[in-house]
Amino acid sequence: MASEKEKDQYDYLFKFIIIGDAGAGKSCLLHQFIENRYKKGSSHTIGVEFGSKIIHVGGRNIKLQIWDTAGQERYRSVTRSYYRGAAGALIVYDITNRDSYNHLVNWLQDARTLARADTSIITVGNKCDMKDKRAVTFLEASRCAQENDILFLETSALTGEGVEDVFIKVARVILNKIEDGLIDPNTMVSGTHTGSQRIGSDSGGEAMSSKTCSC
Amino acid sequence: RYPRHLASQAACRGHQQCMGSHRSSPAARGGVSPGRSPSRGRAGMAAASGSLWNDEAFGDFGKEELDAFFAADGAAPNGAGPARPPPGRSDIEAEYSRLSRSQSPARGGGPVAAAPEGVASFALDDGDSDGVDATCADSEHVQDCRVPELPEAPGGFSAEDRRLREALAGFYLARCPEKLGGVNAIVEQYRGRAVSHLWVQLASKYRLRVPDVVEGLAGTLYLGAPFEQPEDGGAGGASGSSALPPETLASPEGREELLHAWLRGGPGGVALSEGALRALCLRGLPSPGADGQLRAQLWKVMLGYLPAQPRSEWPSIEAERRASYARWKADLVAVSESFRVDVRGVQGQQVADSLSLLQQIQKDVHRTQPLVEFFQRPATQAALSSLLLVYARRNPEVQYIQGMNEVAAVLLHVASEASADEHAEADAFWCFSLLMQDIRGAFIQAVDGCSGHGAPSHASPAAKAEPGAVGKLLRALRLYDPELGAHLEGAGVPVWACSRYDGAQCLFAKDLPLAGVVRLWDCLLGDPLRFELLSQVGLAALLTSREPPTGGKEEREVYGVVLSLSHKSSLH
Numbered sequence: 001m002a003s004e005k006e007k008d009q010y011d012y013l014f015k016f017i018i019i020g021d022a023g024a025g026k027s028c029l030l031h032q033f034i035e036n037r038y039k040k041g042s043s044h045t046i047g048v049e050f051g052s053k054i055i056h057v058g059g060r061n062i063k064l065q066i067w068d069t070a071g072q073e074r075y076r077s078v079t080r081s082y083y084r085g086a087a088g089a090l091i092v093y094d095i096t097n098r099d100s101y102n103h104l105v106n107w108l109q110d111a112r113t114l115a116r117a118d119t120s121i122i123t124v125g126n127k128c129d130m131k132d133k134r135a136v137t138f139l140e141a142s143r144c145a146q147e148n149d150i151l152f153l154e155t156s157a158l159t160g161e162g163v164e165d166v167f168i169k170v171a172r173v174i175l176n177k178i179e180d181g182l183i184d185p186n187t188m189v190s191g192t193h194t195g196s197q198r199i200g201s202d203s204g205g206e207a208m209s210s211k212t213c214s215c
Numbered sequence: 216r217y218p219r220h221l222a223s224q225a226a227c228r229g230h231q232q233c234m235g236s237h238r239s240s241p242a243a244r245g246g247v248s249p250g251r252s253p254s255r256g257r258a259g260m261a262a263a264s265g266s267l268w269n270d271e272a273f274g275d276f277g278k279e280e281l282d283a284f285f286a287a288d289g290a291a292p293n294g295a296g297p298a299r300p301p302p303g304r305s306d307i308e309a310e311y312s313r314l315s316r317s318q319s320p321a322r323g324g325g326p327v328a329a330a331p332e333g334v335a336s337f338a339l340d341d342g343d344s345d346g347v348d349a350t351c352a353d354s355e356h357v358q359d360c361r362v363p364e365l366p367e368a369p370g371g372f373s374a375e376d377r378r379l380r381e382a383l384a385g386f387y388l389a390r391c392p393e394k395l396g397g398v399n400a401i402v403e404q405y406r407g408r409a410v411s412h413l414w415v416q417l418a419s420k421y422r423l424r425v426p427d428v429v430e431g432l433a434g435t436l437y438l439g440a441p442f443e444q445p446e447d448g449g450a451g452g453a454s455g456s457s458a459l460p461p462e463t464l465a466s467p468e469g470r471e472e473l474l475h476a477w478l479r480g481g482p483g484g485v486a487l488s489e490g491a492l493r494a495l496c497l498r499g500l501p502s503p504g505a506d507g508q509l510r511a512q513l514w515k516v517m518l519g520y521l522p523a524q525p526r527s528e529w530p531s532i533e534a535e536r537r538a539s540y541a542r543w544k545a546d547l548v549a550v551s552e553s554f555r556v557d558v559r560g561v562q563g564q565q566v567a568d569s570l571s572l573l574q575q576i577q578k579d580v581h582r583t584q585p586l587v588e589f590f591q592r593p594a595t596q597a598a599l600s601s602l603l604l605v606y607a608r609r610n611p612e613v614q615y616i617q618g619m620n621e622v623a624a625v626l627l628h629v630a631s632e633a634s635a636d637e638h639a640e641a642d643a644f645w646c647f648s649l650l651m652q653d654i655r656g657a658f659i660q661a662v663d664g665c666s667g668h669g670a671p672s673h674a675s676p677a678a679k680a681e682p683g684a685v686g687k688l689l690r691a692l693r694l695y696d697p698e699l700g701a702h703l704e705g706a707g708v709p710v711w712a713c714s715r716y717d718g719a720q721c722l723f724a725k726d727l728p729l730a731g732v733v734r735l736w737d738c739l740l741g742d743p744l745r746f747e748l749l750s751q752v753g754l755a756a757l758l759t760s761r762e763p764p765t766g767g768k769e770e771r772e773v774y775g776v777v778l779s780l781s782h783k784s785s786l787h
Contacts, residue, residue, distance in 0.1 A: 022575065022578050022579070022617070023578040023582075040585070041585035041586045042582060042585065043579075043582050043583065043584075043585060043621075044578070044579045044582060044617050044618075044620075045617075046617055046618050046661075047661065070617060072575060072616070072617045073575075074614075074615075074616050074617070074662040075616075075617065075661075075662050077662065077663060078661065078662060078663075
């Protein structure tokens with residue numbers, strides 16, 4: 001198969017959302033992941049932004065469709081409508097901003113009630129390059145994540161440290177759920193669906209429909 | 216895939232017509248220039264008389280007129296009456312009509328559904344001609360496609376009619392010479408306020424670049440038409456018009472000279488009516504930096520901070536308003552020597568509210584216009600934070616919504632080019648407050664979701680008719696680009712994603728380089744129907760920067776394309 005064709009081929013499509021307080025670095029995190037560099041001169045997000053990338057996990061090509069939301073409380077009612085169908089959720093806080101960490105519980109509650117019950121959630125402590133301004137310790141946050149049964153990683157959208165790991169980690173968890181039969185990848189509602197490469201005869205219909213509406 | 220399928224079918228038929236009966240069906244060639252990229256791969260524009268033009272703002276703009284235009288725009292070179300689709304094509308029309316309706320089920324009930332005939336014939340002409348023109352240009356029948364002569368202008372044409380006629384003649388000569396013959400008819404149908412519709416039509420149909428549309432529109436506006444002076448029908452309007460000969464309006468130097476004479480005031484100065492000022496502002500002010508005073512003062516007049524006349528009242532009005540702002544600010548904000556901003560207040564809850572607001576505001580102020588040095592200065596950031604906080608506290612139903620910082624920043628930048636710092640801040644505050652009167656609704660709608668009733672729209676946006684600005688944009692999209700419109704709805708793209716293209720929220724402040732924003736705002740602020748033009752600019756940006764979909768691309772990529780459009784559109 002031609003290599004450029006392969007580029008557009010994937011086995012699964014996962015929808016991710018990125019949520020968290022304003023200024024935590026959600027957009028920079030997404031930009032670092034997609035473009036592999038820091039987004040200088042980044043401004044606040046109005047409503048939502050979008051990005052996608054294909055990653056290779058567990059022998060599968062997985063396309064991530066990532067929705068980056070506005071952090072301001074005032075936009076909450078709008079951003080909430082994006083939770084639907086998300087297979088993965090990244091809750092981002094700023095390790096130098098205690099408030100943004102304290103609000104994790106609110107974001108987690110939103111994610112649990114508005115997305116699916118089996119949405120894989122990771123909490124991301126961003127700006128870990130700013131060690132001298134740290135207001136939230138690694139230990140504290142990882143314990144909190146454990147108690148809430150969610151994943152946890154620290155990242156720096158500036159240096160790129162840990163950024164790719166976040167997305168791969170969540171994708172791997174979702175992939176495991178699919179392979180264990182806990183998520184049916186053919187239901188759009190689950191936030192995943194099979195890509196253009198068919199993996200089984202039963203996924204044919206889905207692949208067809210995704211092709212026919214490629215306008 | 217209906218567009219390709221239909222286009223090829225139509226092209227095939229068109230080819231036969233081209234070979235067989237040139238003279239009989241000039242309308243079938245529609246309006247596509249040989250120079251237009253044949254590979255654009257976009258469905259033809261299915262514009263028809265429809266809800267867009269029957270909206271509140273254009274309630275007085277007759278449906279018949281537009282029907283007539285759509286017919287005339289595809290009309291024969293001699294401009295003789297509306298084009299009738301040649302016989303034998305009704306099956307395609309029917310199919311198109313059926314397909315286009317099935318593609319966007321939510322459009323039912325509107326005038327579009329009520330008049331499928333119009334949709335079909337217009338869209339077909341356009342889609343049809345894609346293939347036909349290329350064939351004509353390459354075939355031995357090319358001599359039959361020769362340029363018709365430009366007819367004489369009728370005696371009754373005003374200077375403005377002639378200007379529009381010239382512009383259109385130039386336009387069609389470059390892009391679609393076979394339409395030259397119909398220029399007079401188009402002028403007659405689009406003269407006056409409707410020129411903006413004309414340019415949006417042309418932008419969409421010929422995929423013009425946004426700057427070209429803005430230039431074309433700015434060059435052909437009617438000074439005396441209600442488009443520019445809806446409220447100014449009396450003596451003021453007349454004197455404004457007579458004071459501004461079209462030649463002066465047409466040349467940037469002439470406009471600049473006139474504006475400077477107006478700004479100087481005094482015995483040697485020129486008095487201009489508000490209508491005349493709007494006309495000048497709409498056409499653009501000298502490039503930013505050349506004279507900050509002029510733009511700053513003119514924008515104040517456009518926003519209603521200062522009256523156009525009499526000039527003598529300006530100093531007292533400015534002094535009074537600046538004093539009010541200073542008073543309000545002193546109650547709410549304390550700015551230290553090092554430009555640290557803190558809240559002031561007596562009651563605990565108020566202070567807590569202010570503090571929370573200030574935190575939200577400062578987060579955004581620190582990342583407003585990050586590439587412009589002016590906004591990195593502590594003094595600028597303190598001024599921006601203060602004025603936003605004062606506004607937020609004085610307007611509890613709006614408070615602070617992300618995006619307001621972008622709007623205020625542009626105004627502060629312009630005000631700073633004219634006045635000392637504290638005056639600039641106060642002036643920017645007033646201009647911002649006045650502008651927000653017009654756009655606050657869009658902000659509130661943006662955070663409340665698109666329903667406009669405060670309820671988040673969890674349901675599929677396609678399922679219900681969206682009210683307000685977003686709904687208007689979607690309806691417009693359905694008319695101009697049903698493929699994209701249907702896609703956005705069918706794919707369940709949250710309507711919010713489109714709303715920025717309505718532009719009503721941030722007025723493109725976040726999406727363009729600052730100089731481009733300032734130039735665009737000359738137009739927006741000068742336009743008395745401010746946000747009608749704005750939404751058309753947004754629509755034009757959306758349509759002209761849309762990438763042709765490519766077959767191999769995943770359908771969902773379109774989300775990304777749509778969301779990144781604003782970064783691609785360049786208006787400066």
